[in-house]
Every structure is written in structure tokens, then in C-alpha cells.
């Protein structure tokens with residue numbers, strides 16, 4: 001009897017998007033990561049962002065498919081490229097996809113040469129990715145072992161509104177360890193002050209990051225990464241990108257759009273002004289005052305069935321190395337890429353232009 005999960009069976013179960021585009025997707029994020037890494041530590045986050053966006057767009061436009069950016073760099077008039085609604089790809093062939101992209105996730109991290117910046121992209125069939133508007137999402141991200149535990153214990157479920165302690169108790173049991181042994185990643189922001197205190201009060205360990213809560217989310221489904229939970233509010237695009245990977249890896253994201261509140265230090269006037277500005281656009285996405293507080297789970301964030309995800313490291317990360325530059329444009333870059341069939345690739349790509357000058361090294 002062949003094992004049911006041979007590479008052959010995985011390949012046969014891959015959908016058309018995964019089959020056609022997964023191998024190239026990683027080259028797209030690699031190109032953006034290499035471009036960004038030339039700007040590492042130069043203190044200019046906008047320029048670093050710009051070059052990675054350009055590199056990514058050039059790569060996408062070499063590929064035969066019809067892509068539409070659903071989560072991108074902003075609206076057309078604010079972002080010259082990879083804006084929401086932009087069509088990418090040559091348009092040839094019959095593969096159509098929706099795209100979520102963050103060409104440079106962690107612009108400050110790259111500009112300052114600090115660990116944690118990546119280039120990241122996900123694709124799915126049209127309608128397969130939640131159109132996250134440009135507002136924060138509050139979220140909790142846990143790995144696949146926690147999802148397994150929930151299935152075995154239907155009364156114990158991670159709940160965005162539950163006290164932090166209740167959620168962390170479930171995670172600790174699922175991972176077969178003490179709460180004190182857990183690591184919770186959260187963005188180091190004033191708005192998270194009380195949540196950080198709440199996490200610490202449970203005894204769990206907190207890892208504050210100055211930016212970049214997407215890859216730590218993915219890390220919760222990768223044993224050995226040292227990250228068990230991600231909490232707090234961050235970008236909605238980042239939440240959908242995290243959910244794309246979690247859908248493939250079997251982990252879980254719970255997220256909810258956050259409109260400004262007094263709790264975030266805004267005045268009533270500021271809140272009303274922001275609502276007046278954002279609600280009309282949210283309404284066009286089907287988001288109303290009634291459903292804006294709904295909790296979205298992994299399935300709602302990423303309803304797609306043929307999902308692919310790739311991320312390449314720029315500065316060092318939990319499991320991706322930084323880009324190495326060798327001279328003459330030769331580079332080495334670490335990535336993770338995956339598809340709905342269940343294949344996950346950790347790749348270490350070396351681009352050699354000058355074959356004699358850049359000998360391969362293990």
C-alpha cells in the first residue's frame with residue numbers, strides 16, 4: 001500500500017493555482033526580498049518599500065496568469081503600484097487569482113537592519129481572500145496543535161473575547177506544557193499596554209516586537225520556532241496573509257475589524273471623523289455597523305480552496321535567514337512557500353550570475 005501522502009498524491013491533489021503558480025510565487029517574493037535587502041539599514045523605509053514593490057510587480061508581470069490585487073499597498077491614488085484593484089500578470093492562460101501582498105512587511109525593520117522583515121504574498125481563486133479594508137484587526141493566532149486539541153475538547157475553544165488566561169490555558173494544555181513556558185508575541189504598542197499586562201499576569205512569557213506580527217503568526221504552526229501565540233491588533237492585510245498560511249498549515253486565526261475607540265486614546269470627535277471617512281468604503285465591501293464586530297475565523301478570512309503562500313526573509317527571522325549578497329548581484333535568500341495540497345517548502349535559493357566568482361557554499 002502506498003503511503004497516502006506521497007509526493008505523487010500531493011501533486012495530484014494540488015489545484016490549478018498551486019500547480020501553475022506555486023513554484024514561481026517564491027521567486028516573486030525572493031526578488032522583492034533581494035531588492036529590499038540592498039536598502040537594509042539605510043534608514044529610508046519608503047525607498048526600501050518602493051524597490052521591493054517594483055521588483056515584485058516586474059516579476060508578477062512576467063507570469064502567465066490573470067491576477068487582481070485585493071490586498072495591496074493601498075488605493076490607486078495613494079499607491080502607484082500593487083494598489084487594490086490592479087491587474088497583474090500577462091493575462092495569458094485561464095488561471096485567474098486574487099492576490100494579497102505585502103512586498104515589504106516591516107519597512108522600519110529593513111530600514112533599521114532589525115530582525116523580522118519579510119516579503120510576502122498569497123493567492124487564491126477569485127473570492128478566496130477576505131477583502132480586508134485598511135483598518136486594524138484585533139486577533140489571536142494559534143497553531144495546528146491547538147486546533148487539534150479544540151476538536152478533541154469541544155468545550156475548550158480559543159475565543160477572541162475570553163480572558164487571556166482562558167485562551168493561554170487551552171494553548172498550554174494543547175502543547176503539553178505550562179503557561180510559564182509559552183511565548184506570546186505582540187506588537188510593542190501603547191494600545192496593547194493592558195493586554196501585555198494581562199498576558200504577563202498569566203505567567204506566560206511575552207515577546208514584544210517593534211513591527212511585523214505576520215511571520216510570528218505563521219510560526220505558531222511551526223514547532224521549534226519558539227512562538228506559541230500571537231495577540232493584539234495589527235494590519236488587516238497582515239491578518240489575511242497570516243490566515244492564508246494558517247489555512248494551509250491547519251492553524252487558527254480569529255480576527256475582528258477595529259474601528260477607532262476611546263480606548264485607543266482617540267477623542268469622540270476623532271472617532272466620528274474616522275468612521276465618516278472609512279464607513280462608506282467599508283459598506284461597499286459588505287461591512288456595516290451591524291456586522292463590523294463579527295469575529296472572522298480562518299475560513300472566513302480565507303475561504304479559498306486553492307491557496308498558495310510564500311514569504312522570503314530580508315532581515316533574520318524566527319526560521320528564515322537574512323538575504324546574503326555576494327557581489328555582482330548574486331544573492332542567497334531563504335523562503336517558506338506552501339500550497340493547499342499540504343506541501344510546505346523551506347528553500348535556500350542561490351542566484352549566481354558570475355559562476356566562477358560565486359562558488360556554491362553549504
Ligand code: VTB
Pocket residue numbers: 105106107187189210211212213214233234235236238
Ligand atoms: C501592523 C502590523 C505589521 O505594521 O500593521 C503594523 O500588523 C502597523 O501598526 O506587521 P501601527 O500602526 O501600530 O504601527 C507592521 O508591524 C509592519 O507592517
Ligand code: MG
Pocket residue numbers: 049102103104105106
Ligand atoms: Mg508593506
Ligand code: MG
Pocket residue numbers: 102104105106235238
Ligand atoms: Mg506590513
